[in-house]
Amino acid sequence: MNNFFSKTKQHYNKNLPFVIYSKPNAESLYGLLQQNNSLYKITDYTEKGFVFASFDERQLILIPENESEIITSEKETTSFNSIEIDDLSFDPEAKFQYEYLVAQGIQAIKNEEFKKVVLSRSEEVLLSEFDFIETFQHLVQLYPATFCYCFFHPNVGFWMGATPEKLLKANGNVFETMALAGTQKDSNQSEIIWQQKEKDEQQFVTDFIVKRLREFAASVVVSEPYSLKAGSIWHIKTDISGVLKENSTLEEVIDTLHPTPAVCGLPKKKAKAFIIENEKYDRTFYSGFLGELNSSFNEGKASSDLFVNLRSMQILENKAILYMGCGITKESIPEKEWEESVNKSMTMKRVLKIA
Secondary structure (H helix, E strand, O other): OOHHHHHHHHHHHOOOOEEEEEOOOOOEEEEEEEOOOOOEEOOOOOOOEEEEEOOOOOOEEEEEHHHEEEEEEEOOOOOOOOOOOOOOOOOHHHHHHHHHHHHHHHHHHHOOOOOEEEEEEEEEEEEEEOOHHHHHHHHHHHOOOOEEEEEEEOOOEEEEEEEOOEEEEEEOOEEEEEEEEEEEEOOOOOOOOOOHHHHHHHHHHHHHHHHHHOOOEEEEEEOOOEEEEEOOEEEEEEEEEEEEOOOOOHHHHHHHHOOOOOOOEEOHHHHHHHHHHHOOOOOOOOOOEEEEEEEOOOOOOOEEEEEEOOOEEEEEOOEEEEEEEEEEOOOOOHHHHHHHHHHHHHHHHOOOEEO
């Protein structure tokens, strides 16, 4: 075990907060080892460090740069055979409940309550054994094009994930974000064909983000949509970038983007109200956001690099709670959405030793 991981393990054994992470297609690993067990929080987004925010933004946790030892390492290739999971085994009651939830969402869309809603579920899996260092290394190796992380705070919990979705990258007044929607399982096809349902869903997300950003940006540039592979899942992605107006703040931009239509829906307030009323569980940090906030330690100048917390799990002693969500439009079919949620659960299951 190299120094980066041995330091992290010793830190965890002292029950102290930390985060280790790997950015998409990068060669380096980064970590912040907080030197006390205090619970720091974001107040106005001028803080420096690593932010870990819940879906409802009631928990805006910060691992501060100035209270942490910052560690880095180059990525190492480890021998790892991904675990093949039988994705046909499932809890019939969980399937029924999720399909019923999706049907409720479709009906609400047909009733013109909103255009789109993202509905999620959680799944508990028992673990035969768990080593967070090994699991993190496997995430990094399996999903190099995603933001992979391992976050721990004794007052918050233990979370890991590999998310393909950027919320916002801001360097001075220059910003980058993306619209990500549509999902299909990789089946080694030569060409990715998208149905109208996925294309419409992607366009909803793009239009929302661009419209909202124009309030704060002097200019906005939008790419053509293209297919992006994240693990064994394909998505449709559109790159969005631009320059912020001089008086625009990071807090304003984050507030206008989060939660994006890719994790909530459209219109945002109505979709969010439906989610809170009907999902019957607390997402907590799933579909929140996380990443570097005004960080200066890896690029020399303060920049923020934030990601949406998708493909994530919470670790509780001998079990993992996995979180999966699907974008629902009026063309959605409940059984197909269930299958999509099962496909998404495989992202985390492939790196776990399930009992």
